[in-house]
Amino acid sequence: MYPSCIGVCSMALHSPLRAFPALKRVAGWRNHRLQPKRCMNRDITDALSAVAGADNISTSSAVLEQHGKDESYHGCKPPDIVVWPQNVEQVSRLAAICWANDLPIIPFGTSTGLEGGVAALKGGVCFDLTKMDKIVKLNAVDFDVTVEPGVTRKSLNNYLRGSGLWFPVDPGADASLCGMAATSASGTNAVRYGTMRENVMNMEVVLADGRIMYTAGAQRRTRKTSAGYNLTNLFVGSEGTLGIITKTTLRLHGIPESMVSAVCTFPTVQAAVDCTVQVLQYGIPIARIEFLDDVMMDACNKFSKLNYAVSSTLFLEFHGTEKSLAEQIQVTDEIMKANRGSDYIWAKDQEARDKLWQARHNAWYAARALRPGCKAYSTDVCVPLSKLPEIIVATKDDLIQSKLTGPIVGHVGDGNFHCLMTMDPRDKDEERRVKEFTDRLARRALAMDGTCTGEHGIGLGKRHLLTEEIGAVGMEVMRGIKAALDPKQIMNPGKVV
Numbered sequence: 001m002y003p004s005c006i007g008v009c010s011m012a013l014h015s016p017l018r019a020f021p022a023l024k025r026v027a028g029w030r031n032h033r034l035q036p037k038r039c040m041n042r043d044i045t046d047a048l049s050a051v052a053g054a055d056n057i058s059t060s061s062a063v064l065e066q067h068g069k070d071e072s073y074h075g076c077k078p079p080d081i082v083v084w085p086q087n088v089e090q091v092s093r094l095a096a097i098c099w100a101n102d103l104p105i106i107p108f109g110t111s112t113g114l115e116g117g118v119a120a121l122k123g124g125v126c127f128d129l130t131k132m133d134k135i136v137k138l139n140a141v142d143f144d145v146t147v148e149p150g151v152t153r154k155s156l157n158n159y160l161r162g163s164g165l166w167f168p169v170d171p172g173a174d175a176s177l178c179g180m181a182a183t184s185a186s187g188t189n190a191v192r193y194g195t196m197r198e199n200v201m202n203m204e205v206v207l208a209d210g211r212i213m214y215t216a217g218a219q220r221r222t223r224k225t226s227a228g229y230n231l232t233n234l235f236v237g238s239e240g241t242l243g244i245i246t247k248t249t250l251r252l253h254g255i256p257e258s259m260v261s262a263v264c265t266f267p268t269v270q271a272a273v274d275c276t277v278q279v280l281q282y283g284i285p286i287a288r289i290e291f292l293d294d295v296m297m298d299a300c301n302k303f304s305k306l307n308y309a310v311s312s313t314l315f316l317e318f319h320g321t322e323k324s325l326a327e328q329i330q331v332t333d334e335i336m337k338a339n340r341g342s343d344y345i346w347a348k349d350q351e352a353r354d355k356l357w358q359a360r361h362n363a364w365y366a367a368r369a370l371r372p373g374c375k376a377y378s379t380d381v382c383v384p385l386s387k388l389p390e391i392i393v394a395t396k397d398d399l400i401q402s403k404l405t406g407p408i409v410g411h412v413g414d415g416n417f418h419c420l421m422t423m424d425p426r427d428k429d430e431e432r433r434v435k436e437f438t439d440r441l442a443r444r445a446l447a448m449d450g451t452c453t454g455e456h457g458i459g460l461g462k463r464h465l466l467t468e469e470i471g472a473v474g475m476e477v478m479r480g481i482k483a484a485l486d487p488k489q490i491m492n493p494g495k496v497v
Contacts (some may be wrong), residue, residue: 019214030263040080040123044101048083051093051191056131063228067108067118067126073375073423074116074460079126086131088204088212088246095244096210098125104490105208107240109149109179112171115459116377117239121494125159127244128456129178143199143223146249165252168193168287168445171455172361178203178245179193185239188360191280191320191413192255197236197456204247205235208486214241217383221249223309234481235314240492242485256319259287261353262331264309266340269293272312273389275339276412279316280385283329283337289319290360293396294406296367296420298358303366308359314412315360317353334364352421362408363409364430367420371465374422379406379438381445382416382454391448392417395441402437403428416454443468459497 036348038057040144049057058064059081068078097106104124112117119125129315133150139216140163154174158168159415171180173185179185181203186195192200202216202225214220235242266272289315291314292300298310304413304466314336318328336344359366370374382393399406399419410417419441423434442465452465467475478497482489 001105008143011111021153023057024445025458040103044097044103045081047097048081048094051090051097052083052085056086059084064126065129067106067111067128068120070084070118071109072114072116072459072461073377073468074119077121078123079104079120080123080188082108082128084124084128084131088206090131091127091206091244091246092160092210092212093188094125094127094210095206095208098346098490099209099488102488102494103119105240105244106492107149107179107182109176110152110174112175112236112320113183114456115180115239115457115461116185117454117457117459117492117495119460119494121460124490124493127246129176129246129443130244135157139221140165140252143250143254146191146221146247147177148203148247149176149245151178159242160252164253164255167250168253168259169199172364176182178248180226180234181248182239182245184455185416186411186416186455188288188290190411190455191289193362194305197233199251200232200236200248201251202249203232203235203245205243205245207243208488208491212246216249219466223251231385237457238495239459240497241482242491243316244491247425249270255263256287257321258325259317259319259353260325260365261315261317261347261356262329262332263308263313263343263345263356264336265309265313265343267311267340269312269340269393270389271341273392273412275314275336275341277388278333278335278339280413282331285320286316286328286332287319287456288315288411288412290315291408291410291412291417292360292363293408295405296409297359299366299370299407300363303360303369304358306359312355315357317357328416360409362466363407364420367407367422370407371422371424372459373424373497375425377423377434378456379419379421380416380454380456381442381450382414383445383448383450385415388412388417388448389447393442395419398437398440404437406437411454414454415450415470439465460495463496 064078067082069076102120106120106126108118108126108128129149132148134148136146138145152174168189170189171185181196184196200416201221294310297313318325347353381399404418406421421434423430460468482497
C-alpha cells in the first residue's frame with residue numbers, strides 16, 4: 001500500500017535513532033550538507049498524499065507561485081509541492097518522508113513576512129499550516145492560551161472577547177501566531193507588553209527528522225522556569241530553520257479599564273524623538289509610542305484621505321485606570337510642550353481611536369502608493385534609546401543625499417524604526433543605491449550597539465549583517481546548533497545561517 005520510504009519513515013518517527021542506518025541506506029544520508037533533490041517523483045508524491053490526503057497536496061503552478069513569496073521585495077522561489085497537514089501527527093510523518101528523501105521543508109503561514117522567509121531556494125515541500133487552526137486550550141485564570149499555527153492574531157483576540165483578556169503583540173498584519181513566534185515579531189505594543197520572545201511560554205515543534213518535542217516539556221505553562229537550557233527562546237526567531245512550530249502557548253494580558261490615544265506634531269525629527277526618550281525616561285508606562293516623519297505623514301494623508309499636519313509626528317496610546325491615565329496624560333502633555341509639540345488630537349472611545357490610528361496601520365501601503373508599480377522594502381534596525389535621535393536624524397540626511405524615497409515610521413518606544421524604501425525594479429542604479437543605503441543604515445545601527453533587525457528577521461538578505469552583528473564565534477555556535485538539529489540542512493535552507 002505504501003511506498004518503501006514510508007515504512008522507513010514510520011520507523012524513524014517512532015524510533016528515530018535506531019532508524020538512522022536505514023535512513024542512510026534509503027536517502028544517502030551523511031553528516032555534512034546535502035544538495036536536496038529538486039525533482040519530485042511519483043513515489044514521493046504518493047507518499048505525501050497517503051499521509052495528508054489527495055485533496056491536501058498540490059503541484060499547480062499557481063499554487064506553487066503563491067507559496068514561493070511573501071510581502072518582501074525578494075523574487076518568487078516556488079516549492080515543488082505544497083501540502084496542507086491537518087494535525088501534528090501528519091506534520092511529523094510528512095517531515096519524516098522529507099528527511100528520508102533529502103527534501104527541503106519550508107513552513108508556511110500567512111505569508112506576511114518581509115525578509116523572503118518562505119522562498120523555496122532549493123525547491124522541496126512547502127508545509128502550509130493554515131488548516132491547523134484550532135485554539136487548543138484557554139486557561140483564563142492563568143492568563144495563557146495554546147494555539148495551532150493556523151490561528152492568527154486577530155482571530156485569537158476575537159475568540160477572547162468577553163473573557164477580559166487579549167493578546168497585545170501587534171505587528172500590523174494579521175499574521176499567524178506561530179509564524180510570529182518563528183520570526184520573533186513585535187510591533188506597536190511591544191514597549192509595554194514585550195515582543196513574542198517575552199510572550200511565548202512553550203512550543204510544540206516537529207524536528208527535521210519527524211520527531212516531536214516540547215520546548216518547555218509537554219503541557220508545561222509556568223510563568224518562569226530554571227530547568228535547563230532555554231529551548232523555547234531558541235526556537236523563537238529561528239525562522240523555520242530548526243523545526244516546524246505546530247503549537248505555541250502564549251501569555252495573555254488583562255484588557256485595560258481605559259485606553260486613550262493621542263497625536264502630536266513636532267517641528268523637527270530631533271524634537272519628536274527627544275520627546276519619546278524623555279517620556280520613557282520619566283517612567284510613564286505608555287502602551288504605544290510611534291513616530292512618523294513628514295514624508296510618511298504626507299503619504300498617509302493621501303492614501304487614507306486624512307488631513308494631519310505634514311510634519312514629524314508621534315502617535316501615542318495610554319492604558320490603565322481612569323485615575324492613572326489622567327496622571328500619565330498630564331505628565332506627557334508637559335513633556336510634549338517642552339519639546340514644542342502642537343496640534344494635539346485626543347481620542348478615547350474605540351471608534352475615534354481606530355480612526356486616529358488609521359494612518360499608522362496603513363503606513364506600509366501608503367508608502368507603496370507613493371510610487372505605483374515600484375517594489376518596496378522595509379528596514380527595521382533597532383538601537384538603544386539614547387542613540388535613537390542621532391540615528392534617525394542621520395538616516396534622514398542619508399536619504400536626502402542618496403535621493404531615495406524612504407518614509408520613516410517606527411516603534412520608537414523600544415528603539416526600533418523602519419525606512420519603507422520604494423524602488424523602480426527597472427532602475428538598476430536605484431536598486432544599487434537602495435542596497436547601499438540599507439547596508440549603511442544597518443552598519444550605523446551596529447556601530448551604535450544596535451541590531452540589524454528588531455523584528456522582521458534575517459531571512460535571505462541580512463545574513464552578512466548577522467555575521468557582523470554576532471561575530472565569528474557566535475555564528476559558529478549558531479551553525480553548530482543548526483547542524484545538531486538539522487544535519488541534512490533541509491529545514492528552510494538558505495535562511496539565517
